[in-house]
Amino acid sequence: xxxxxxxxxxxxxxxxxxxxxxxxxxxxxxxxxxxxxxxxxxxxxxxxxxxxxxxxxxxxxxxxxxxxxxxxxxxxxxxxxxxxxxxxxxxxxxxxxxxxxxxxxxxxxxxxxxxxxxxxxxxxxxxxxxxxxxxxxxxxxxxxxxxxxxxxxxxxxxxxxxxxxxxxxxxxxxxxxxxxxxxxxxxxxxxxxxxxxxxxxxxxxxxxxxxxxxxxxxxxxxxxxxxxxxxxxxxxxxxxxxxxxxxxxxxxxxxxxxxxxxxxxxxxxxxxxxxxxxxxxxxxxxxxxxxxxxxxxxxxxxxxxxxxxxxxxxxxxxxxxxxxxxxxxxxxxxxx
Ligand code: UD1
Numbered sequence: 001x002x003x004x005x006x007x008x009x010x011x012x013x014x015x016x017x018x019x020x021x022x023x024x025x026x027x028x029x030x031x032x033x034x035x036x037x038x039x040x041x042x043x044x045x046x047x048x049x050x051x052x053x054x055x056x057x058x059x060x061x062x063x064x065x066x067x068x069x070x071x072x073x074x075x076x077x078x079x080x081x082x083x084x085x086x087x088x089x090x091x092x093x094x095x096x097x098x099x100x101x102x103x104x105x106x107x108x109x110x111x112x113x114x115x116x117x118x119x120x121x122x123x124x125x126x127x128x129x130x131x132x133x134x135x136x137x138x139x140x141x142x143x144x145x146x147x148x149x150x151x152x153x154x155x156x157x158x159x160x161x162x163x164x165x166x167x168x169x170x171x172x173x174x175x176x177x178x179x180x181x182x183x184x185x186x187x188x189x190x191x192x193x194x195x196x197x198x199x200x201x202x203x204x205x206x207x208x209x210x211x212x213x214x215x216x217x218x219x220x221x222x223x224x225x226x227x228x229x230x231x232x233x234x235x236x237x238x239x240x241x242x243x244x245x246x247x248x249x250x251x252x253x254x255x256x257x258x259x260x261x262x263x264x265x266x267x268x269x270x271x272x273x274x275x276x277x278x279x280x281x282x283x284x285x286x287x288x289x290x291x292x293x294x295x296x297x298x299x300x301x302x303x304x305x306x307x308x309x310x311x312x313x314x315x316x317x318x319x320x321x322x323x324x325x326x327x328x329x330x331x332x333x334x335x336x
Contacts, residue, residue, distance in 0.1 A: 001073050001074075003026070003028070003078060003246065004028045004069070004077045004078070005020070005028065005029050005080065006107065007036070008030070008054075008078075009040045009054075011179070012080055012176070012179055013080040014041065015235045016239040017029065017044045018044050018183060018239065019242065028068065028074065029054045030057045031054070032056065032081070035193060037191070037335040038056075055068050060099070066110050069110055069114040076120065076246055077111060077120070078242055079122060082099065083099050083148070084148065086146045089146055089147035090146055096147045096148055097151060100152075101155065101158075108162060117166075117169050118246070118249040119172070120174060120249070121172065123152045123156055123173050123176070125176060125177045125298060126149030126152055127153045128140050128298070129144050131297070136259065136300055136301060138257050138259055138304055142156075156257075159173060159255065163254060169254075169255075172245040172257075174242065174258055175258065175259050176238060176260050177260065179235050182324050186326035186330040191331075192334075200271065202215075205328070207325065207328065207329075208279075208329060208332050212284070213284040215286060216286065217291035217294060218288070218294070219269075219287045221297075223297060224267065225267050228294055228297070229265035229266065230299065231262055232271065233261050233262050234314075234315035236314075236315065236323075237260075238260055241258075244305075245309060258302075258309065260302065261299060261300025263301060263302045264299060265299035278324075
């Protein structure tokens, strides 16, 4: 029995493939490589000494997707594939809706046809929108601030309807906070196409000399040092959460939703300082105006995942920065 990983060549996907292989699963990856490189999978195989079956297939291509399902006994699907830039989604919303929503609809259609019942869906803390209270519980009100997050929320809602129609399905919705870091080997990591939008990859690129300074989006938030606070989570802890979710799905829980975060927030300045320690030189930064749509503080209450999945994060901010730095310094231009 195999696990089909959509978007498995991407940042979180590739790290999850490592965990899957190391936990004895057979892994099939489907990825259109629109925002990732096959090299990541080659390196996953190097790290684990195990092999992955890879299909360069777009989820919008139903015929080829069906072939993959027909040729293998797929027990569960982990669904990462999707466009993920919040800023870009504001500019090209229709592409985001078509790619993320239609791609998921086709995947679900094929799963229905082949009777594959288990799916883990990668959602985002973006579904909590304008955060009012922290820590954020799964029951917090949902709202969205951009089309990217709307695709995540819409897919969550679609999954709620899908399971009503087919109660034999098992669905885990995982809401990620801020995934950062890299595999401790430094062989795989985050490889943004353009100038990064997110803090940690931006800081990494300043540290390695590719960008001149970090732009700190506002230092007048109601936080101890005035800069925004987020729940950064090491990508290997996040990957481990997917293995726990898969195990849970074997117990036929129906639809389950979990926050995957550490439960602890760090400010932008704290992240820069921790990264300086990891790379052992100073990282220049400038205070800028606030970025529109940014919350002051966001961090998870991960208690539900702790108790129900027996999932606990192991890595701290120092590990996240050390591992991100190892990846960035060994691969200054990302994957070849
Ligand atoms: C962002 C997205 C969110 C997406 C998430 C994925 C926005 C508004 N939100 O969330 O939709 O789900 O990434 O990880 O883009 N910061 C700087 N300078 C930078 C970059 C960031 O000061 O160059 C600050 C931000 O103001 C924020 C913190 O760093 O306080 C984290 O930002 P970021 O990494 O972009 O993540 P989110 O804003 O949480």
